[in-house]
Amino acid sequence: MLVYLRLKNYILIPEIELNFKEGFICFTGETGAGKSMILGSIELLKGERVDWKMFEGNKEVIIEGIFRFKPSEEVIRKYELDFENEIFVQRILDTEQKISKIRVNGTPVSAGVLKEIFENEIEIHGQQSQIYLLNKNNQLDMLDRYCDLSDEVGKFKELFVKYKQKIKEYEELQKNYERILTMKDFMEHSIKELEEINIENINTEELFDEYRKLNERKELKEKINEIVFELSESEDSVINKISLILKNEMFFKDSGKKAFELLNEAQSILNEALNEFVRMRFEEEEDEKKLFELENLLQKIEDLKRKHRTDEKGLVFLYKKWKEELSNFDILKKKLDDIEKEVKDIEEELSKRADKISGIRKKKAQEFKKEIEKILLKLGFSYINFEIKFSEKDIYEKGKDEIEFLLSSSKDRKPISISKVASGGELSRIMLAIKTLISEKDEKNLLIFDEIDTGIGGEVARIVGRNLKKLSKGKQVFCITHLPQIASFSDYHFYVYKEIKNGKAEIKVKELKSIEERKKEIARMIAGKKIDDSSLSAAEKLIEEGLKV
16 A cells, blocks of 8 residues: 655645555545646556656656555566565656656666556556456456456466467477478488588698698609609610610620629619609609599588588588487477377366356356446446356467456447446446455555546435445545545545645645544535535534444
8 A cells, every 4th residue: 555655846746745544545625626646646656657748847856655565576586676565666757858767665667667566556547547447358357356266367377378388389399390301301411411521520721731732742743754754664764775785795704894783783773763763653643642532522521611601610510410400300209299298288278277267257247247236226327237248269368258348327228338338437436336346355455546426426426435435445545536425435535725826836735634624625525615504514414424434
């Protein structure tokens, strides 16, 4: 609940400080006095958007509130906020730069965080905020609270969220499986190509170095071939010529022995040299073969890099990735089968739970209808036919039901959607009827009704006041009203008025603490400015009746 509110430079309010307690709290004052501004400031404290046009010409606006409640543990953990029993919310509006600065217990937060904090704490109903009641999802929530189904539907939502996550997981795995299946042949072929070049152990820089060295030795091979040719392969080669000369050895005797010994030795040495050159030529031929193989290997690497649009490291990455995907292919298929079975099991469970929840809703809907009609008849409707229309949709987070509140206030007309037949005042009374019916089950601890008395008076107003009093049991109910019958039931009464200071209008708020003060204000609401003994007496009777409730 709200225990403290401070406003500074807030539209026509220079500065006010208000303290509140649990119970029924009403704000009264002449038309245009600024009562709705007070409730508007509470809307800003719960995270609503700022209408900067309202604050044009204002200095820095300060809105502060102290609330006594504890948000959900999920919100506290999510935003790492420091909470005990009270929450101090400060919202400062820089009207020049149109910037809103928000702090919760000293921690800067966004307006979205404020909305999460107060989601289950504050509910505001006014002529401009009837969209809440007209929303079909909210109508279903209200019926569920009446049916004590909130916990059951909460658990259903958790299972449904799990179901959607499993569906998403299955779809992603299925997409991956189909991708691998489509590319399986390609990956197997690519892996084979990469294994042929030994991609994991290859180093192209070293290969290029070796290629350059081998390429540089081509000229050496040519020289070796020339030498071998000159030594032995040409007709007039050196070795052949020596062989021819040695054939003349028989013509020489002792005088030529030494010369021919030297020639024989020279031939032997030349043959050794020839053998060495032949060996070298063989090695060069082996190097040429290796050079050819290197050229092919380097070309294959370049071709694969172009084919897969990557570099050498990328080829290694793709090789490992494809190997892993193919090795996990069978595992992936089994996982898909397991998740598919799990999805079907959850679907069956969701269907059972949805049927159970729907059955309870439909059974309790008739009871809900009758109770609402009873309350609405007391709230000024001369005739009422309230219906709950059920329609079935695909399983979603709240089950399989979609509902809509229908209304007819005339015997000769069939009930149609409340959005088409109800006025703002009627919607406020419908909401009041529903809130009265489910007040003990409602989680929200601060309810705000802005001019719920539109279009009613007399005995109906008394019943509305009595219902608001009943609704405030164990929580806070704020109400702006023009009707004395409603104000007389309040536990705490605040009077809003305007004062002219230095030619400017200022809004003031005063708590009417004494019976006498309240009696004068209620008398003013009865008779206007001309308060007499009759209006004072009527006011006294109304207050006495309100105190008895």
